[in-house]
Amino acid sequence: MKPLLQAEHITKDYQLGEVTVHALKDVSFEIYEKELIVILGPSGSGKSTTLNILGGIETVTSGSVIYGSLKLNKADPQKLTAYRREHIGFIFQFYNLLPGLTALENIALSAELSNHPLDPGKLLEEVGLADRRDHFPNRLSGGEQQRIAIARALCKNPDLLLCDEPTGALDSRTGVQVLKLLEGFCRSYEKTVVLITHNRDIARIADRVFYFKDGRLEKIETNPDPKKPDEIMW
Amino acid sequence: MPGFLLEMQLPGLMPDGGWILLAKKTITGPAFIENSLPNVYAHWGDFLSAMKDTLIMELWAGSVSFLIGLILGIVLTVTRPGGILENRIIYQTLDKIVNMFRSIPFIILLTALMPLSRLIMGTAIYVRGAIVPLVFGCTPFFIRQVEAALAQTDYGLVEAALSMGCSPLDVIWRVYLKESIGHIARGTTITAISLLGLTAMAGAVGAGGLGDFAIRYGHDRNMTDITWITVLVLVIAVSIVQTFGGWVAKKNTH
Ligand SMILES: Nc1ncnc2c1ncn2[C@@H]1O[C@H](COP(=O)(O)OP(=O)(O)OP(=O)(O)O)[C@@H](O)[C@H]1O
Ligand SMILES: [Mg+2]
Numbered sequence: 001m002k003p004l005l006q007a008e009h010i011t012k013d014y015q016l017g018e019v020t021v022h023a024l025k026d027v028s029f030e031i032y033e034k035e036l037i038v039i040l041g042p043s044g045s046g047k048s049t050t051l052n053i054l055g056g057i058e059t060v061t062s063g064s065v066i067y068g069s070l071k072l073n074k075a076d077p078q079k080l081t082a083y084r085r086e087h088i089g090f091i092f093q094f095y096n097l098l099p100g101l102t103a104l105e106n107i108a109l110s111a112e113l114s115n116h117p118l119d120p121g122k123l124l125e126e127v128g129l130a131d132r133r134d135h136f137p138n139r140l141s142g143g144e145q146q147r148i149a150i151a152r153a154l155c156k157n158p159d160l161l162l163c164d165e166p167t168g169a170l171d172s173r174t175g176v177q178v179l180k181l182l183e184g185f186c187r188s189y190e191k192t193v194v195l196i197t198h199n200r201d202i203a204r205i206a207d208r209v210f211y212f213k214d215g216r217l218e219k220i221e222t223n224p225d226p227k228k229p230d231e232i233m234w
Numbered sequence: 235m236p237g238f239l240l241e242m243q244l245p246g247l248m249p250d251g252g253w254i255l256l257a258k259k260t261i262t263g264p265a266f267i268e269n270s271l272p273n274v275y276a277h278w279g280d281f282l283s284a285m286k287d288t289l290i291m292e293l294w295a296g297s298v299s300f301l302i303g304l305i306l307g308i309v310l311t312v313t314r315p316g317g318i319l320e321n322r323i324i325y326q327t328l329d330k331i332v333n334m335f336r337s338i339p340f341i342i343l344l345t346a347l348m349p350l351s352r353l354i355m356g357t358a359i360y361v362r363g364a365i366v367p368l369v370f371g372c373t374p375f376f377i378r379q380v381e382a383a384l385a386q387t388d389y390g391l392v393e394a395a396l397s398m399g400c401s402p403l404d405v406i407w408r409v410y411l412k413e414s415i416g417h418i419a420r421g422t423t424i425t426a427i428s429l430l431g432l433t434a435m436a437g438a439v440g441a442g443g444l445g446d447f448a449i450r451y452g453h454d455r456n457m458t459d460i461t462w463i464t465v466l467v468l469v470i471a472v473s474i475v476q477t478f479g480g481w482v483a484k485k486n487t488h
Contacts, residue, residue, distance in 0.1 A: 057397050078401075085399025096394035099488050100413050109408065110398050136488045156398065 010063030041212030089153035143174035273457035284447035295368035307380025364441035379421030423479025
């Protein structure tokens, strides 16, 4: 396996008036192709900050992040936009579907941004919501909205799928459904998935688990026997 | 004037709250107007051209203000602190200018902008002379309406769009504008109605229009029927604008 992405000695400071918050303090890691990585850690430990840096929606204060030949820490906003467009899929805890677009239109919007998209209609089928194609988001349940949001992210056919607590607002049965989609994308499309969660059980599906604490990457655990989402319970 | 039939049904309110028909009368047009609205009849030509002047001022000043206001409202939204194209200098400058123009009474704008009006339109009077001050009076108000409309957009949607790789222009178009059509329609309605009020005042620089018509005849010469007809026309105009705006807003809300 070769590394898809390398982060070296990254730090991130936020200036809040007089106070400087050190959100990340010297974090280094590599992410390999086709990996499923779970990030665990207490609230405020820097998980989301790390994910946003990987996705190019935040920039580091120091250190470097390298994706292929692209140095994210040196790239200008246009380059970062192109990077997100080309390579990245994001999924959030809150689904952020455009309320004025139907389920299918929401997915198609992101397909438009990609130059190697998957078929929106087919993805809608894959997330099991083909019959909801013309419904607006406010008519869908939380779990259904999250599945649409996943279809929207997958439809770009991204190389790196970044998920920030995708099951955070869902009950465990709906959560497993969502994890199955994400895990399936990683395994069958052979793409890389990074997933933040507060739930230790979910970490059992990962190839590797990153433990964050107080702005540092405390340890990385390799999982010899990753489980299927069906096999874990919480 | 061509003759026409007007069927009048005059309702009255009963003490118990019910309606009854007080009178039903079919009248021929000219005769009816001649008898009941003698001054309107006598100045019919003026009345029509006053309506035309008001319409021209409303449409021209309204369209220009709509375009400029939409663009500047967007600029304020994206350059504000935390916005997608944050820019202190542009935001602060524009914000102050908008506030300044909003605090100047329109009647002062009318006279103060005469030189500018002469420069741009070639005259400071008539309908042509009123367009520039109307635009200056109306645009800042509309900018605030647009800003308020766009501020309703959930910032999570903006972040999601950015994270998908939408450029700032994509975000403006696909998220801010498309998701706010309903709110913008409401803001446009309010602005169009307040602009109608300004056009009435523009009569002061000799712009003509319904306000001028009502003052010259209705007030100055005590021709009450002219005042009433003017008010009626304006009420109808406002209702039409309101209904249309409401319809657009409703169609675009999910
Ligand atoms: N935009 C910001 N401005 C200021 N401080 C921030 C900002 N974003 C994050 N922080 C701070 O950086 C630190 C790390 O935040 P981060 O969001 O990465 O935590 P997290 O591990 O994702 O926590 P949670 O599990 O609660 O989502 C926190 O102390 C947070 O307050
Ligand atoms: Mg977080």
